[in-house]
Structure formats: C-alpha cells, structure tokens
Amino acid sequence: GDVLVFAAASLKTALDQVAADWREETGKQVTISYAGSSSLARQIEQGAPADLFISASSEWMDYLQSADLITAGTRRDLLGNRLVMVAHGVEVARIELDAGTDLAGMLGDERLAMALVDSVPAGVYGKQALMSLGQWDAVSSKVAQTDNVRAALALVSSGEAPLGIVYASDAVADAGVSVVAVFAQESHAPIIYPAAVTANSTSVDAQAFLEALSGPGAAEVFRAQGFEPLVGQGDG
Amino acid sequence: MSLSVRFAHRFDGFALDVAFEAPSGVTALFGRSGSGKTTVVNAVAGLLRPDNGHLQLDETVLFDAERKISVPVHQRRLGYVFQEGRLFPHLSVRQNLLYGRWFAACGVGADFDHVVEMLGIGDLLQRQPGRLSGGEKQRVAIGRALLANPRLLLMDEPLAALDEERKAEILPYLERLRVETDVPVLYVSHSMAEVARLATTLVLMDAGRVIRSGPAADMLSDPENVPALGVRAAGASLNATVAAQEEDGLTRLQASAGPLFLPRVDAPPGTRLSIRILAQDVILSRARPEGLSALNMLPVTVTAVRLGDGPGAIIQLQAGEDLMLARITRRSALALQLEPGTECFAIIKSVAVAQSDVGGAW
Amino acid sequence: MSLSVRFAHRFDGFALDVAFEAPSGVTALFGRSGSGKTTVVNAVAGLLRPDNGHLQLDETVLFDAERKISVPVHQRRLGYVFQEGRLFPHLSVRQNLLYGRWFAACGVGADFDHVVEMLGIGDLLQRQPGRLSGGEKQRVAIGRALLANPRLLLMDEPLAALDEERKAEILPYLERLRVETDVPVLYVSHSMAEVARLATTLVLMDAGRVIRSGPAADMLSDPENVPALGVRAAGASLNATVAAQEEDGLTRLQASAGPLFLPRVDAPPGTRLSIRILAQDVILSRARPEGLSALNMLPVTVTAVRLGDGPGAIIQLQAGEDLMLARITRRSALALQLEPGTECFAIIKSVAVAQSDVGGAW
Amino acid sequence: MLSLKVSFWATLLSLPLGVAVAYLLARYEFWGKQALNGLVHLPLILPPVVTGYLLLLTFGRRGAVGAFLEQAFGLVFAFRWTGAALAAAVMAFPLMVRAIRLAIEAVDPKLEQAASTLGASRPWVFATVTLPLILPGVIAGAILAFAKAMGEFGATITFVSNIPGQTQTLPSAIYSFLQVPGGDAKAMQLVLIAVAIALLALVLSEWLGRAVARRIAGS
Amino acid sequence: MLSLKVSFWATLLSLPLGVAVAYLLARYEFWGKQALNGLVHLPLILPPVVTGYLLLLTFGRRGAVGAFLEQAFGLVFAFRWTGAALAAAVMAFPLMVRAIRLAIEAVDPKLEQAASTLGASRPWVFATVTLPLILPGVIAGAILAFAKAMGEFGATITFVSNIPGQTQTLPSAIYSFLQVPGGDAKAMQLVLIAVAIALLALVLSEWLGRAVARRIAGS
C-alpha cells in the first residue's frame, strides 16, 4: 500500500470509511493495522514500518514523541470523544449525575462495567470522572473491569451489569443499551486521539492522508460514529 | 457342567467352522500352529464374536447369533490363561493374583496360599510383572485364572514356557481340579504328553476345522488317529489299582492283565489310577523273555494290525479288560507274524512310564 | 568363532554370577524358570549392562566393565529371537523379516525364500503381526533373526510355542546352520530333546550360577549329571554311518558296536550321523533275547553303575567306541547282577529313536 | 493467590469430565462423535474473546444455563471467581482431553480384555486397569490444563471481567501493567511470579508422572 | 487465505523441532531438562501479549536475534507473515510437544531394543520404529498446533501487528471487528469460517490418525 497506518482498534469503522473515500478520491491505497495503542506504540518503537500512528490516548503518543519516533510538527489532536454512562435496555430514563446521586444504591449488589481503571484509557477517564463527582469511593468496590471498552459494553448489553461507563462512540451502534448520562468534559482529562507521522516513515503520502483525516469529509464520518473531530486544535 | 460349542467365523484369509462338546473335565484342543485353537478359546471367552453359531454352558446360553444373545465377557465367570500372559503391569504379583477375587461371587474357590506354593511364586508376591522372567509371568497368569473362582477355565498353552520339573508340579494340581470340581477346562497344548495326561476329551483341529473329537481314552487308543496325533504321541491308558509300595522304591499295581511295577507312585493301596503307556514304549515278544531288565510283561492278544505307509506298524492289543497300542517296525510285525488273535507278551520298562503319565482316578 | 562370557549382576532379590565359554556351534543354556537364562542372553546382546565382567567374541571385546568398553547393541551384529516375539507391529511380516537386511553388512546370509518356506510363513507375508497366531509370531521372529545375517545368534526358547511337526522342520535347519556356518548360537530351551539334539556345548544354570558346563556329548553321557538334567533327559549319542536304505522303509546304520535299524533317515549311504539314545529307552539283557519286536541289539560292557536314592539306576555302557547310558530299575540292576565289566546286550526299539534325535555330522 | 485457586479448581473439576470425554472419543464410535470432538476443540480455535463472549451469553445471569443454575443451585458464575474458573476450565479443556485421549489410545485393549475375563464390568475395568495405566497421561493433561489456566486471560476477563480480589487473575494484572507506558517493569515482576508458580507445578507433575510410569514399568 | 498459510507453515516447520524436543524430554535425562521443559511450556503460561512482546523484543528488527537473522540470512520476521507464523508456532509449541511426548512414552522400549539388536543405530531405530509408532501422536500434536495457530491472536497481534494482507490473520481480523460497535456480525462470519476450516482439519486428522492406528493394530 501507499500508506500504512497503525491505529487504535476503536477507530476501525470510521477509519475504514475515510480510507475508502480517500482512495476513491486520490487512487492511493491506505492499509490500516488495528490493535491496542500500547501494542502499536511498542511495535513502532521496535521498527514497525508504520507511516502514521493514531493513538487512543495521548500517553502512548507522548511516549513515542519523547523517544523521537514521530516526525516533529506532524502531531495533532485528531479527535475527541465523550464519556457516557449506559444502562441495559432500550430507552431507559436518564440519570442526573452529580455528587448527590446514589449511584451505589442504584447498583445494589450489581456491577458497574468499566474498562480497566488503571490502564485502559476509558477506564482511567471514567475513574477520574467518578472521583470528581465524589462517587468513586462508594462504587469502586462494585466496578467490573474489562480489558477494553467493548467488553464493558457487552456486559451491559447482555444485562450482566445494569450500568457501564463507555465512550459515546461505543454506545452509538449498540441497540441493547441506552445512554443515561453524559459526563461533563471537565470531570476528566480530555479524551483525545492524537495522530502523527512516524519518524521513519518513507511514504510521501502519509502527510496527505493525515491532512485528509483532518478535513471536513472525514469529520462528517467521524461525527457519525460518535467522535468529535478536533480540527485545527493540534499543537503543531 | 458341560460346554457346547458350535460356530463359524471368517478372518480374511482364514475361515473357522467348528462344533464340539466339552463335558466336565479337561477338553484338549490339539492342532498345528495356526489351526485356530486360540480363536476358538477367544470365542468361548466372548472376546471374539463369531459370525454365527451357538455357545452354551449347561443351561446358560453364552452366545447365540440368531437370537442375538451374547453374555458380556465379565459375566461369563471365566479363568483365562492367555497365550501371552497379559499380566496387569501396574499391579504387583499379589494384586494380579487377587484381581479376580474382587469380582468373584463369594465361593470356596482355590486356596491362595496353596496355589502360590504350587506355582513357586511365593518370593515374587511384591514384585511388578515387568521384573519377572518369562516362566514366572506365565505361572502368575495361571494363578490369576485359578483364583478367579471360575465356572469355566480356558488355558491357552499355559505350560509352554515352563521347565519339566515345574510342569510336573502343576499338572497334578490341574488334574486334581479336574477330579475334584466339575469346572470344564478348555486346554490348548502342543504337548501330547500334557494332553494325554490331562484330557478327558480330545478335539483335533486342522485348518480351522475339527477333524475328530471324542473321549481322550478312545481317541488315543484308536490306531486310526495315529497319523493325526503324531506317531510319538499315540498310546493308551491302562486302569490299575495300587497294590503295594515295595521297599526298593517301586510301586506294585494290579491291572486287569497282570501286575505292573512303576517307580514310586504316591498313592495309598487301593487307589485306582489310569496309566498312559505310549505305543512306542511297548516291545512285543512271542515268548516270555527271560533275563531282561524290563520288569513288566503282560500277556496280551493282538486285536488289530495297522501297517502304515512308512516303516512302522501300529498293533492294537487286548490286555485284560483294557486296550493297549504298540508301535513297532513293519519288519518286526512281519517277522513275528502278528495278526488279530495272536497271543504274545507286551514288555514295558518301568522307568519308561513317566510320572506325568500316571493320572488320577478313573 | 567363540564367545567368552563372564559377568556378575544384581537385581534386587536376584544375583547372577556366570562364566562360560561358547565355542562355535550351539551352546544351550538349560535351567529352571527364573534361573537367569534370559538375563545372560540380554547381557550378551548388550541390552543389559552387567555390574561387572567381560564379554568377548573372538578377538572383539564386546563388554569390559573395568576398561569401560561396551560395544553398542546395533554394532554387535546379532540375531536375537526374544522369548516374547517383539515383532514390529507397524510393519508387515515381510518387512519384519527383512528389517535386519537394511543394516546387515552385505554378505551371503540366509536365503529369504528358503527361510520363509521352512517356517511355513509364505502365506503370511502381507499380514500385520497383530493378526498372527502365537506360533506364527514366533516363527516370524525366528526368520527375522536368521535373515539379519548375524555374527552371533541368540535364541530364547524359540520353539516353545510350536507344535512337534513344526519343530521337526525347523530343528534340522538350525542344525545345518550349526554345521555349515561357524556362527555361535546361544540357545535357551526347556526341552532336553531340543538341547540334546542341537547343543554342542551345554551350560546348566541354577539360581543365577552355572552349575556345570562343557561339551554336550560328555555332559549328557555323564551319569553324574543325571540329577541336574532330569532322569528322562539323560542319554548319550552313538556315532554311526549310514550303510543302506532298506526297502521296507528302514535305514541300516553301522555303529562301532554293530548294526542299527532306524525308521528312514534321509541321508545317502556314507553319511556320518550322531544318534541320541535316551537312557530310558534302553533295555538290558544278559542273554541275547529271541522273538522280540525290537530290532536293535548291541553287545555292550557295563562300565559304571550308579544306584540313585530312588527306585532307579543309571548304567554306563561301552558300546564299541561309544559310551551309552541305560536307565533301569534298581531291582533289575540287582537281579541282573550288573557291575563294571559285565557283558550284556542293549536292546533299543527302532521306533523309540525320534527323528529329532538323529543329528547331523559328528 | 487467586490465580492459583482459580487454576487449581478449574483443573480439578474439569478432570473427571475430561477423562470421560477422552474415553468416549478414544474408545467408542457414535453418532455425533465428530461434532463432540469439534466442540471440545472449539475454545482452542476461537479467539478467547469470542469464547468469553459466548460464555457470557450462556452462563451469564441472563444466559439460559446461567439463569437455570442460579435458580436451581444458587450457583453464580458472573463476576465471581467461580466464573474465572469456568472460563479457564473451558479454555484448557481441549488440551486436557487430547492428552488423556492419547494416553487411553496407547493402553493395550488386551489388558482390558483380560480384566473383563476375570469378571470386571466395563466401569470396573476402567477404574482398575485403564485409569491406573493412563495416569501419566492424566497428569500430563492436568498440568497442561493448569498451565493454560494460569495463563488464561482473554476469555476470563471478557466473561467475568476484572474485579480486584475476586476475579483479577495474574494474567489480567500483567495485562493492565502493559497497557500504560512504563508499566513494563511491574509487568515483568508478575510474569516472573507466574512463571515460577507454573514451573513449580510442572516440575512436580513431571516427577509425579515419572514415579507412576516407573511403578508401571517396574524398574 | 493468509491464516491458512500461516498456520500451515507454523505447524509444518515446528513439527520436526517438536518431535526432537519431545524425544529428548521423553527419553533422555540431562542437565537442564527441567529448564527446557519449562521453556517449552512458557508460551502456555504467559499471557499471549507478554509472549508477543518478548518475541518483538527478540525477533523484532531491533531485537538481538532478529537483527542477526536479517543480516545473516536475510530472514525477517518483523511485520511479515513469517512473523505471524513464528508467533503461532511458538504459541502452539507446548501443545505439540506434549502430545508427541506422550506418544513416545507409550512406545514399548522393548521394540526399540529389538530393532537395535538387528543392527539399527539410534537414529535408524527412531526413523523405522519409534516414528511410525508415534505417528498418531504426531498427527494429534500437529492438529492441536494447527488449531491453536488458527485461533492464535494475542501474541501475533502484539508481535507483528495486524496489517491487512500481510500479517492480519483471521483471529486478528475478528478482534478488529469486535473492537467497534456493530462489528459483531462481521466478526461472527469470520468466526464461522475459522471454525469451519479448523473442524475440517480436525476431521481430516482424526481420519488419518485412525487409519494409521488401524494399520498398526492390524485389524
């Protein structure tokens, strides 16, 4: 292919669409390898032939940047996302989430599904949000952690857990859950999907595809999948 | 008890079709290697399901192809001594011996200590079978079958791996079993001496068929059977009663034709014994010879002369109430002018009668 | 070629300590079950590494504990017939037979077709060993060893599972092997008849030790050995030359003591044969008896009288240039007043000499 | 440690079923044999996540079997260590069955026949002859299963998620550490612990298997 | 299909090594035996991610072995399908070795002895007696390895990533679909394909193993 992209797995649907559109437009082939951000970053560290890296969190991008493995000046914050609380069932009544909400009581002896709260970004953000709402101490013992957001969603979707905290983009397509609350942006660190051209990229088209990702056509696709395009908010 | 066997079975390249009756006592299957003896025993045991036929032990139908009856192996209450041992490698000799006991309907059965002593395996009880010699394995296998308290004993060349002395110790035991219990025994052997000693019934097999069968005494003394049995195995049994134990170590017996002296037979006076005399051990004389080292001379009458194709001849003799066979050269038969009705003397060396040819009660 | 064996080994519960020489020809190991025969053979084969000792085949040291020499099994060029067959289950009979050929230094070796025919396994060549009878397996095992073109043959009870007829077919072949090649053969057997027929050297074992060893002819005709060999196995060999084939099927031979008539011996006039005569088949008479069915009467002189504890006696006789043994009752020995120097006649029935007792050249 | 407990019970409880299934596959011909065989191997073929998901659908509280078990026996798998054990057992099952089946196929049916002539019915033959003879194979199967259970995590975390102190097994802890930059050192520490435990079990089982085999060979 | 190719080569190429290691472990006592045994089992115990990571560190372009192999033989594992095969082979290796080892341990040493008395040296004994007799075990080992390789994904995706057409195996494709909303249906399709292929291989191997076993039993 002309461009090899290493991207966080949660972007698959949207990125596949954007890549297809771009190929129609330019005739250039984009190949995308989806995996966990941590795996991808380590592979790039070990000399993977990736041209472009799109991470699900800033951490792993920072990690590569500090090792000079991305081309200076190409890093930009591509997308944002929102953190939501989902409940099992269709059209469940919304919950007012604030310090006074008895979240623990609502759970009873059931579980709150989240991604790993110390390592997987969605889990980390969720924990921050619950802490800022003063809920963490009450519910921490009732959290069921999974290795990725999708598994947490599956727990709610199958009814195994009544509530879960996932990305808005995840909640979009699952008919078995309803979004009952959206966490305030300020309640957790910003959810950002940064992108950058890697340092040893040999592709002349990498920069062009990165531009296309920031373009309006791509923005529409991303938005449809529940992401928030952050065009022009990059740091470089 | 009595076992009735009738079945047919095909392997590719070999077809078996047999029928015979095995009354209580020992029924010997005799035949060349590959003639189907083991296959017959396996069918009786239930390890082989014949294509068709019928097996019955007394009133119990063990197998019937048409009525689709086949009693499971473990309910047939067998003691099977396999041609190849088949000891359980993970159990000690003692555990092997007692294996059948776990399942045996409680009953008197063979006595453990007695069997162990007879088989000479007392020192081996704690060993694993992997550390036994060939003959030791076979002895344990015999013990295992005897101790299972069986209703039917199947023995496939049980003594082939054993030396003569050990055989001589085990044979009387099997004989006693034959006499004291009415467990039918199917006994496969290549050794005519064993067969002649033990068998009450003899089944001759060849190429998957029974060529002759019947009571062993009749079969063995019938000159017609000599070719099938092999000339060196032919012979007949005299019935005799122990008369006295003489002090030079001989035992005097009384047969219907006269006295017989044999090396010490351990039986009290009055015991009735059956003594097998091989045709080739008998010398005939027209006159009563003098000054011979042979002690036994019985007056006999020739009842049949059968000249073979070869240099030999089989002479059937009436010795008192019993029949005897003598195998001599054709030349001697002609020289002595033997024909039915001729009176002569049968000379038998005392030492030619092996201990293993002196059988139990008749 | 000649094999020299000397070693000691301990299992727990059993100690072995043996030393003997096996010159070319057949060396028979004879002893009770569990006396250590298989263990000796395994040590010679290299399958068991003795605690100490020395094994040598001609100039080649096969094993030396002190010099830490041990020739690997596959370089010893053996043909080993195991007590339990050990055919390769995944190979056909033909492939089993030819297995050794793959590795044999090219050489003349035994002829495939000939061995197959002798063993009667021509019909089985395409079979897998799992579908053979016990005796068939053993025959294939014998063939496999013979065809490996060995420098040393080890046979652990090779004929035990076979019927007399088959034995009678295989024995002459082994005998020919003994005569025609100088491959030493270590032969384990329980059958004195086999041993007497085949063995050039006899090693008597008991409880892990060699109790006597030496040339078979001497060992068998020595009255002192009778207890060890068993009374029924004692006997000696007469050397005789085939004189004529007579038309009634008998063969006339000339021994140094006189003529001998035997049932047809397939050998041209002039052939020198060794004929084993069992002590128990000999009858003694002071006078030359008349009118007897026995054809052979040799004039002999008593050289030794050995009265046993039991009812029997062993008489050693000089028959021309050969020694013979006769086993009679003690009572007869006294009645005939036999003592060294006594002249008398030995009566031997023609038919008492089995085909298997007529051996090859001497 | 939880991982140990989970693996131990997963192995122990699946062992009888493993032996039974292996025996069935080794010694009988029946309709649907290939289907059963396939089913047993399924967890090996499927990505663990899928297996975990299927377990969730079946044994979850709302799952058909799960709901029944909860009602009937009060047995709950979801979010309990029992669920982790179930997931580990399912994942390890193919390995266990294969090992035991191979062992069964190596047992000489002639010995089983000999036992039956001595009066042992099929179950007794199995208990007194087959089982002792396949013991080394059973041990090998168990150790494979134990090792696999110790290392299993994909299906486990999907099925019962990761509740520290209840369902967090060693592998999922290791996974967590690997998800954050700089967690490598901590992860490797845990890896060493896991390896040490598993190796210990391995050596133990080797030794046990050898002892059993030696007993059988009698040398 | 890439997955097939990867699994096939992974199985085929690791087979000789698997047989060799199994033979070593079954028939010899040597210093470091337990260490080798442990090493072989390691991929089973470690979470696949860790295995993948260790592979990346060793066989990656910057890894010690990887760099050497590239220089010396031009053999590159990193981010090629060969790497996927390597990962699959490593993950499947313990299963293969165990199965083969069990088979070897079930071979009666007496038959091997018989072969050596007939002049066969150790390698020949192995080739003409041991190997044919363990064939059912080898087939079982291979099929286990193949199934595992078809299902393997944790180590693969960590080692060689998930590049469509180059290193994307069926399981990693399944994984990608499972990571996004609405991908389940697609994922299930792929699962079905994977299952079908693996089952086919399974049935084939059963049949093959049976034929070999029947030939040996001669019935």
Ligand SMILES: Nc1ncnc2c1ncn2[C@@H]1O[C@H](COP(=O)(O)OP(=O)(O)OP(=O)(O)O)[C@@H](O)[C@H]1O
């Ligand atoms: N599974 C089988 N398939 C084909 N042929 C077989 C099978 N089992 C036995 N045979 C053949 O059937 C015949 C009879 O075998 P069987 O074992 O009954 O002989 P046997 O009389 O016991 O011989 P032996 O005295 O040598 O043990 C033999 O020719 C043998 O080759």
Ligand SMILES: Nc1ncnc2c1ncn2[C@@H]1O[C@H](COP(=O)(O)OP(=O)(O)OP(=O)(O)O)[C@@H](O)[C@H]1O
């Ligand atoms: N591995 C072993 N461990 C302990 N004892 C053993 C072992 N192998 C054989 N023995 C014992 O050594 C003795 C000699 O065994 P060996 O097999 O040499 O006897 P054998 O003379 O061949 O007997 P047979 O005629 O019964 O085959 C026996 O008492 C046997 O129990």
Ligand SMILES: [Mg+2]
């Ligand atoms: Mg037989």
Ligand SMILES: [Mg+2]
């Ligand atoms: Mg022996």
